[in-house]
Amino acid sequence: MPVNTLDSFAIIPTGKALCAEIRGVDFAEPVPYDVRDAILKAWAEHLVLLFRGMSLDDDQLLRATEYFGGQQEAGSRGYFMRAGFKPGETKSVSVQPGISVVTNLDDDGNLQNFAKAFGNLPLKWHSDNSYVEVPPTGSLLHALVVPIDGGGETSFNNQYLAYETLSAEMKTAIEGKHIRHDGHRSTTGTLRPTMELPQTRDDITGPVHPIVRINPLTGKRALYLGRHYEFPSSHIVELNDEDSEALLVPLWAHATQDHLMWTHDGWTAGDLLLWDNRCTMHARTPIDHTQPRVMHRALIKGDPVISPWD
Numbered sequence: 001m002p003v004n005t006l007d008s009f010a011i012i013p014t015g016k017a018l019c020a021e022i023r024g025v026d027f028a029e030p031v032p033y034d035v036r037d038a039i040l041k042a043w044a045e046h047l048v049l050l051f052r053g054m055s056l057d058d059d060q061l062l063r064a065t066e067y068f069g070g071q072q073e074a075g076s077r078g079y080f081m082r083a084g085f086k087p088g089e090t091k092s093v094s095v096q097p098g099i100s101v102v103t104n105l106d107d108d109g110n111l112q113n114f115a116k117a118f119g120n121l122p123l124k125w126h127s128d129n130s131y132v133e134v135p136p137t138g139s140l141l142h143a144l145v146v147p148i149d150g151g152g153e154t155s156f157n158n159q160y161l162a163y164e165t166l167s168a169e170m171k172t173a174i175e176g177k178h179i180r181h182d183g184h185r186s187t188t189g190t191l192r193p194t195m196e197l198p199q200t201r202d203d204i205t206g207p208v209h210p211i212v213r214i215n216p217l218t219g220k221r222a223l224y225l226g227r228h229y230e231f232p233s234s235h236i237v238e239l240n241d242e243d244s245e246a247l248l249v250p251l252w253a254h255a256t257q258d259h260l261m262w263t264h265d266g267w268t269a270g271d272l273l274l275w276d277n278r279c280t281m282h283a284r285t286p287i288d289h290t291q292p293r294v295m296h297r298a299l300i301k302g303d304p305v306i307s308p309w310d
């Protein structure tokens with residue numbers, strides 16, 4: 001079967017609030033401009049794209065980021081390096097800065113065979129690296145080894161729709177407001193190396209982003225909540241602690257409703273997911289700790305967050 005031609009290219013929407021499967025593309029081979037443009041158009045329309053049957057090494061995965069703007073180092077890597085880890089010493093500091101290893105194997109390659117191991121924990125809803133000044137526009141996640149019975153199902157939600165379906169009252173309430181994003185904890189909720197649990201909002205030192213951002217790929221507005229842990233955590237800078245939480249709690253409930261969501265519940269080795277961090281969030285169920293799971297992720301270089309209000 002030929003790949004990477006417009007004749008081979010096919011889009012199969014999930015029929016849910018987001019995501020389509022793309023057939024006829026192989027990132028192991030060069031992707032010509034016309035096919036790249038077709039992928040970008042599908043990405044703009046469906047927000048999350050699923051490619052199956054890939055077999056990409058890290059160089060090929062990083063090369064795939066070039067079609068979408070290039071690679072970006074993961075923010076989490078810096079926390080481990082500041083704690084003294086050198087590249088290659090731990091899976092959390094990969095040799096190639098653009099690659100993150102997402103796995104339940106320890107640094108010696110042994111299975112972390114208990115449910116509460118870091119690599120087996122569920123991941124809370126989040127947008128990747130919202131705690132850095134210029135968050136990555138997208139992420140590529142490539143499954144290399146997956147548990148036989150699944151586990152680690154990954155869900156995505158459509159934050160254009162989340163914004164569009166807000167009540168007029170809620171839209172007014174968030175108008176002109178910004179969130180300071182908390183990077184103290186990973187998306188498992190565990191503290192990052194060298195970080196201490198914040199005690200007040202002044203301990204949160206991440207960047208400030210507008211609650212709504214414009215995605216330059218589509219020109220559309222999306223809700224941009226990033227991440228949220230128990231207070232003190234990400235908060236609305238224009239409101240006091242109490243009022244910030246009183247607005248964020250219903251916003252999060254609205255943004256994570258089931259009808260805004262699609263779940264990849266059948267990970268297969270060779271799957272590659274591409275998602276847009278500007279207009280989606282994602283979350284993951286716990287991993288079956290008795291079975292290995294190995295995925296490699298590459299972040300796509302960010303573009304400055306565009307506010308609808310400035």
Ligand SMILES: [Fe+2]
Nearest residue numbers: 126127128282
């Ligand atoms: Fe993530």
